[in-house]
Amino acid sequence: RKEVEQDPGPFNVPEGATVAFNCTYSNSASQSFFWYRQDCRKEPKLLMSVYSSGNEDGRFTAQLNRASQYISLLIRDSKLSDSATYLCVVNGDTGFQKLVFGTGTRLLVSP
Amino acid sequence: ETGVTQTPRHLVMGMTNKKSLKCEQHLGHNAMYWYKQSAKKPLELMFVYNFKEQTENNSVPSRFSPECPNSSHLFLHLHTLQPEDSALYLCASSYKLGPTGAYGYTFGSGTRLTVV
Numbered sequence: 001r002k003e004v005e006q007d008p009g010p011f012n013v014p015e016g017a018t019v020a021f022n023c024t025y026s027n028s029a030s031q032s033f034f035w036y037r038q039d040c041r042k043e044p045k046l047l048m049s050v051y052s053s054g055n056e057d058g059r060f061t062a063q064l065n066r067a068s069q070y071i072s073l074l075i076r077d078s079k080l081s082d083s084a085t086y087l088c089v090v091n092g093d094t095g096f097q098k099l100v101f102g103t104g105t106r107l108l109v110s111p
Numbered sequence: 112e113t114g115v116t117q118t119p120r121h122l123v124m125g126m127t128n129k130k131s132l133k134c135e136q137h138l139g140h141n142a143m144y145w146y147k148q149s150a151k152k153p154l155e156l157m158f159v160y161n162f163k164e165q166t167e168n169n170s171v172p173s174r175f176s177p178e179c180p181n182s183s184h185l186f187l188h189l190h191t192l193q194p195e196d197s198a199l200y201l202c203a204s205s206y207k208l209g210p211t212g213a214y215g216y217t218f219g220s221g222t223r224l225t226v227v
Contacts, residue, residue, distance in 0.1 A: 004153065032213035043201055043218035044154070049208060092156075097142050097205055097214050098167065101154040 001026050004102035006088050012108045017078050021105045023071045023088030032091040033064055035073050037084045038104060044087055047073075078109045114138045117202050117219035124192065125227055132187040132222045134202030140217070141205075143185045145177060148199040148221070160185060192226045199223050 006023045013019045025033075033050035048055065050062040050071055061074040071088055085104035092098035115136045124130050134143065145157040159167035160179040174196075176188040185202055202219040 002153075008151075034213075034215075041223075043220050044216075045218070046215050049213060049215075087154075091213070097161070098156065098159065099214070099216060100156075103151065103153045 002102075003027060003092075003100045004088050004090055006102040006105050008103055008105060010106040010108050012110065013078050014110055015078055015080060017109075018074065018076045019078060019107060020075075021073045021086055021088075021107075023073075023102055025069050025071070025088075025090045025100075027090065027092070027100075028069060030069075030090040030092075032099075033062075033071050034089040034099070035060075035062060035071075036087040036089055036101070038087055039084045044101075047086070075107075078107075080109050080111065083107055083109045115202055115204055115217050115219035117200075117222050119222055120220065121223050121225075123225045123227060124189070126192060126194070128192075129188070129190040131189065132200055132202075132224075134185040134187075134219055136183055136202075136204045136217070136219075138204060138206065138217060141182055142214075143179065143182070144203045144205070144216070145185065145187050146201040146203060146218075148201060150198075154201065157187075189224075192224075194226050197225045 035047040036044040037047045038044040050064045054063045059076045063072045085106045087104045088102040092100045118133045142161045146154045156169045157171045158177045163179045178186040199221045201221045203216040205214040208215045
């Protein structure tokens with residue numbers, strides 16, 4: 001079983017749509033959870049951390065379900081500039097510094 | 112610029128060549144990493160350095176040899192690579208996000224390596 005599993009997509013949505021991505025992780029001891037964004041042929045960049053109580057940053061909402069080992073990202077009112085690959089990330093079993101990445105979910109927002 | 116600088120951006124090398132990738136950060140971060148990103152695969156952790164000491168080698172073949180002379184510089188020396196080693200090699204450094212103990216990564220732009 002992969003440590004972090006994501007649907008690779010692509011998700012094709014029109015501008016203004018709401019889209020949700022899901023992710024599951026296998027290490028029940030994981031303590032840190034993140035979403036990173038990676039544009040085509042660029043490096044990954046931190047989008048947001050994911051907290052147990054859920055958190056929001058503008059149009060982006062992240063949720064964590066520790067019991068199900070499940071993380072989600074909701075994007076409201078999609079923009080063309082949201083087109084990218086979204087990487088689900090958790091800390092590895094050797095501590096907070098080691099991060100384990102999912103393969104990513106590709107989002108394409110069209111006019 | 113992200114604060115983590117990688118050179119070169121692109122590299123084409125033959126299987127018998129020796130080359131080195133360089134990574135530099137002046138963000139004051141104490142941990143640095145090498146990751147490999149191949150098509151349709153997740154980022155694979157290769158090496159971790161903490162205060163310039165190697166703390167993790169993720170079963171990487173010996174044809175990849177890291178070097179960390181100080182906490183701002185990281186190298187990846189390459190020799191006798193195989194075509195399947197062609198990938199994007201990303202360097203990152205990490206910093207504490209807050210009191211929770213979680214760490215965030217700053218990535219360099221990567222070196223796109225092609226082995227011919």
